[in-house]
Amino acid sequence: MNDVKDLLELALSDVPGPAGRADPAADLARGHRLLRRRRLAGLAGLTAAVLCGVLVPLALQGSAPSHHPAPATAGVEPPAAEPLTVGPDSRA
Amino acid sequence: MPRSSRDEEFSAFVQTRRTGLVRSACLLTAGDTHLAEDLVQTALARLYVAWPKVRRAGTESAYVWRIVVNAHIDEVRRPSRRRERHVPELPEAAAPPEPFPDGLAGGEVRAALAALPPGMRAAVVLRHWLDLSVGETAELMNCSEGTVKSQTAKASARLRDLLSHAAVERTHP
Numbered sequence: 001m002n003d004v005k006d007l008l009e010l011a012l013s014d015v016p017g018p019a020g021r022a023d024p025a026a027d028l029a030r031g032h033r034l035l036r037r038r039r040l041a042g043l044a045g046l047t048a049a050v051l052c053g054v055l056v057p058l059a060l061q062g063s064a065p066s067h068h069p070a071p072a073t074a075g076v077e078p079p080a081a082e083p084l085t086v087g088p089d090s091r092a
Numbered sequence: 093m094p095r096s097s098r099d100e101e102f103s104a105f106v107q108t109r110r111t112g113l114v115r116s117a118c119l120l121t122a123g124d125t126h127l128a129e130d131l132v133q134t135a136l137a138r139l140y141v142a143w144p145k146v147r148r149a150g151t152e153s154a155y156v157w158r159i160v161v162n163a164h165i166d167e168v169r170r171p172s173r174r175r176e177r178h179v180p181e182l183p184e185a186a187a188p189p190e191p192f193p194d195g196l197a198g199g200e201v202r203a204a205l206a207a208l209p210p211g212m213r214a215a216v217v218l219r220h221w222l223d224l225s226v227g228e229t230a231e232l233m234n235c236s237e238g239t240v241k242s243q244t245a246k247a248s249a250r251l252r253d254l255l256s257h258a259a260v261e262r263t264h265p
Contacts, residue, residue: 003192004216004220004248004251005220005221006192007192007196007201007251007255008119008201008216008217008220008221010196010197010198010201011119011122011123011198011201011202011205012115012118012119012198013198014197014198014199015115015118015123015125015198015202016125017111017114017115022106022107022109022110022111024102024103024104024106024107024110025103027102027106027110027133027136027137027140028099028102028103028106028140030133030136030137030140031102031136031137031139031140031141031143032140033137034137034138034140034141035140035141038141
């Protein structure tokens with residue numbers, strides 16, 4: 001185990017390290033940018049979903065063929081059947 | 093602009109860890125410092141986005157390493173950026189583990205590391221350089237513990253073979 005670690009240490013021995021102390025400002029700026037992009041993408045996705053939810057039913061409703069018979073509306077009763085009054089017995 | 097506590101905490105993390113992260117990422121990239129820097133930049137930007145959740149869980153380092161390892165594997169697999177160096181013929185794995193040859197140069201070790209597939213390299217770096225357990229490495233690499241064990245063992249054996257080969261070539265050119 002240890003010898004592999006020594007080997008890895010050796011691999012880094014002549015690799016130039018980053019100069020000076022790490023400056024987090026650039027990483028912070030990149031983080032801000034990525035966060036803003038993610039939020040914008042989320043907002044765009046939400047907007048698209050809402051628009052789809054509203055516009056698609058509207059478009060479907062608007063493109064429905066007009067020659068279809070209208071569905072029966074509630075509250076309209078069929079004409080009542082006339083009483084049978086024909087025949088000589090019925091007059092009595 | 094006033095800095096939020098998220099910015100403060102993230103900056104403190106970057107300040108203390110960044111240099112070590114780039115150095116360790118250099119092992120993954122087999123000495124390619126530019127790629128190592130790119131990987132760490134990507135990982136840190138994504139860490140910032142996930143900071144509140146990751147910070148609460150206390151898994152900042154593991155999160156960064158997961159991104160670095162996966163980004164590196166993706167990068168190496170991308171055909172346009174294939175950077176693996178091929179050796180003419182890989183010798184068979186030696187049965188008993190022998191010590192690594194003496195007098196190796198850093199460049200030889202990096203070349204041997206570069207000849208390993210990225211998954212093997214990641215397993216070696218996580219286990220031997222970062223001293224992570226088999227379980228932690230498996231979780232980070234999103235694979236089974238058995239895979240980590242076999243990858244690490246194969247990588248060590250292959251490194252040993254490649255370096256022995258390099259040492260022989262150096263002494264008998």
